Amino acid sequence: MTQAKSDQGPRGGLTPHLTIPSRGGAAAVDFYARAFGAEEVMRMPAEDGERLMHAHLRINGASLMLADEFPEWTGEADITPKGVSLHLQVDDADEWWNRALANGAVPVMPLENQFWGDRYGQVRDPFGHTWSIGGPIKG
Numbered sequence: 153m154t155q156a157k158s159d160q161g162p163r164g165g166l167t168p169h170l171t172i173p174s175r176g177g178a179a180a181v182d183f184y185a186r187a188f189g190a191e192e193v194m195r196m197p198a199e200d201g202e203r204l205m206h207a208h209l210r211i212n213g214a215s216l217m218l219a220d221e222f223p224e225w226t227g228e229a230d231i232t233p234k235g236v237s238l239h240l241q242v243d244d245a246d247e248w249w250n251r252a253l254a255n256g257a258v259p260v261m262p263l264e265n266q267f268w269g270d271r272y273g274q275v276r277d278p279f280g281h282t283w284s285i286g287g288p289i290k291g
Contacts, residue, residue: 168238169217172279173231177204177220180279184209187255187277188240188248190216198222212240233280245271245287252277252285265289 172180181204184190193208193215203220210216216238223229242248249263256278263273263285272286 165214167215167217168236169219170233170279170281171221171231172204172218173221173233175203175220176279177207177218180218180277181207181209183255183278184211184216187252187257188212188283189251212242233282237274237282237284239284239286242285242287244290245273245285246290248285248287249273249275252283257283 181192181195188211190209190211193210195204196206198205205219207218208215221229221231240248245263252275257275259273260276260282261274263271266272269289270286271289272284274282274284276282
């Protein structure tokens with residue numbers, strides 16, 4: 153059995169693993185760095201030299217994994233992500249919101265003060281994934 157490395161990845165909790173359509177994995181890593189301040193932990197290209205087999209990012213203290221789609225394994229090509237939102241709970245929702253929009257995210261639900269006490273909204277990234285952004289309402 154191979155011994156796990158301490159920097160290999162998350163050891164517990166729940167880690168989203170996104171499939172990126174249309175060979176957009178490398179572009180997604182770059183987008184998440186610009187839009188959400190993602191730090192790249194590791195990147196593993198596929199044997200074909202074109203697709204991304206695996207990437208591990210850290211965003212706002214949490215891990216996110218992603219890879220290009222591999223229709224030869226799953227039977228699906230040009231997937232459309234749906235049914236899941238990734239939530240970012242942050243200290244300044246407006247700052248995160250504005251940075252995401254400035255880098256190509258599209259508003260889905262406007263960023264507004266909500267009845268439960270957060271400033272909250274949703275955006276869609278260029279790869280079809282929905283992200284919610286929430287933080288405290290500023291006085």
